[in-house]
Amino acid sequence: MIRLFVGLGNPGPEYEQTRHNAGFWWLDALARELKINLTADKSYHGLVARSSVNGQSVWLLAPQTFMNASGKSVAALANFFKIPAQEILVAHDDLDIVPGEAKLKLGGSHAGHNGLRDIHAQLGTDQYWRLRLGIGHPGNKAEVLHWVLKKPSLDHRIAIDQTIDRTLKALPQFLLGDMEQATRLVHTSKPLRPSKPKPAPTPASPPAPSDT
Template identity: 70%
Template sequence: MIKLIVGLGNPGPEYEQTRHNAGFWWVDAVARQLGVMPQMDRNYKGLMARTSVAGNPLWLLMPQTYMNRSGQSVAPLARFFKIAPEEILVVHDELDLPPGEAKLKKGGGHAGHNGLRDIHAQLGSGDYWRLRLGIGHPGNKSEVANWVLRKPPLDDRIAIDQAMDRGLKALDDLIAGDTAKATSVIHTSKPPRPKPPRQTPDAKQAQDPSQD
């Protein structure tokens, strides 16, 4: 079962709508769905709420340490409440997925994500679950830092919101540990690109303005 859901982001109004705060967006939505309001808890350096789902305790956490120190919020809470890494779901922005896609994954590396890097270091383990929310890639590695700290255009934000909605629909399954069922709701596959109609040489010539 999932006992702790962590949304990653940066605190402050200047970062609120930036791509790097996709994890915050999702945990905010989870809190609204569960009818709770995370409050600042200085013991865990983050906005935290505790609730119960189907009789089981659940913690929501949004570290307020800035992204590259996220583990300094996550690890103390996990240790105090004896929450194992495999009972933690970390929700974060994902450069390697386009807006509108989301993937559920357990374990693995941090792939250069500073929030995951610090959680790895502070927990001493990478065996936690991740909900990866696609934000797309700028196409140039040197532009990544600016990309994640910018507000996405409206079309991208709508696509990200749609992916987050699928995650919300799978919330009960995620908490219950039915990751196979949750995955079937969260994951999407791109529709195949339609093949152009076959054309006869005469038809092609008739449609090609260079032949006029």
């Protein structure tokens, strides 16, 4: 089962609504689902909450180290409670997935994501679960930093929030360790489809000229 749920983001009000904080948004929604509150814990360099499921402790963690040092927080809690990497799920923003879609995977490259890069280094392995929340790509690599640290459009934020709600339907499977079924549930998320523009109204015909 998943015993440690991590949401990635940057602390501080100036980052709260930015795309890079999609992992924080997911973790906040999970805390509401479990009816628990995240509180600051200096020992683990983050906001932490604990719940009990079938007699087993389940931890929620939002690192407050800033994204590039996320692994410091994750490793501190995982090592103290002896939680193996395969029982950790990290929710994070993903440029390569469109808003409205999410992917679940175990292991693999950090793909340039600095939060994952540091978690790889601090845990000494890539064999933890990632919940990849699509935020889309600006289309130009030079604009990526500005993109992730910017507030998404209303349409994109709605799509991301809807995806968060849908992926939380896999929570029972996460807690049972049925990751095959959890993957199927997560991958039912639908990408954002641009709405078709409404056709312009046909102008009314001018009245026919009178014979009088």
